Amino acid sequence: MNISKITKTVLIFIFLIFFTSCVSPKQMVYFQDSNNPSENIAYQHNVSLEIMPGDLLTIRVSASEQEAAQPFNLVKSVASTDRISGNVQLETYMVSNEGEIDFPVIGKMEVKGLTTFELSDKLKERIREYVKDAIVNVRILNFKISVLGEVKSPGTFTIEDDHLSLAQALGMAGDLTIYGKRENILVMREVDGRKVTAHLDLTDGNVVSSPFYSLRQNDVIYVEPKVSKVQSASSLGVASRYLSIASIIVSLVILITK
Secondary structure (H helix, E strand, O other), X not given: OOHHHHHXXXXXXHHHHHHHHOOOXXXXXXXXXXXXXXXXXXXXXXXXXXXXXXXXXXXXXXXXXXXXXXXXXXXXXXXXXXXXXXXXXXXXXXXXXXXXXXXXXXXXEEOOOOEHHHHHHHHHHHHOOOOOOOEEEEEEOOOEEEEEEOEOOOEEEEOOOOOOEHHHHHHHOOOEOOOEEEEEEEEEEEEOOEEXXXXXXXXXXXXXXXXXXXXXXXXXXXXXXXXXXXXXXXXXXXXXXXXXXXXXXXXXXXXXXX
């Protein structure tokens, strides 16, 4: 076999590898086929967060006569060597699958679907016969969202407020990279026990009117990379592989032709 035939064989071999090894953009994009339309689902577009089964709540009752409010504040002691009075934490209330909590003195209460402000008002009304002019603060402790994909700092974030917009969540993740698709932000959410999705266009001024723009507990945001980024990543991987194969082939050709 002469050198020209060997060269032709090598070129054909490399061409076949290139043709069969190309990675399409579709192979590198997360959460494909997430296109069930949000328009078919009825939402109540509330700004404040609604309490859901599985939520973890803290409830603090205050009054001018704090002793009267004490029975409504279940606390757990925090280990301390100096025994400082007041060094305590409030007990938490897990919302049951039925959407209820078991509150001191009052007993079981349905809280599912209420905002923290609505639950606060409801508790004030229920404990009015025991405590005058009570102040009730309610917080959801497990309000978390996840931001994935083409953002600078992807991760899961715990929210202390009762309201978070898509723009704020992306800001917490360091904003999109230059490779992120602004026109196709995927938001995944659980509604009545099933997963639903929406694709939001950040370049559209009307995006703020979407029910998915205000985020809910455990929402997942995914920023898809632009095709150019996917192709670039594919090309780098393929090029590295080809260089390794070419190096081996060149070594074999040199050995054969010696």
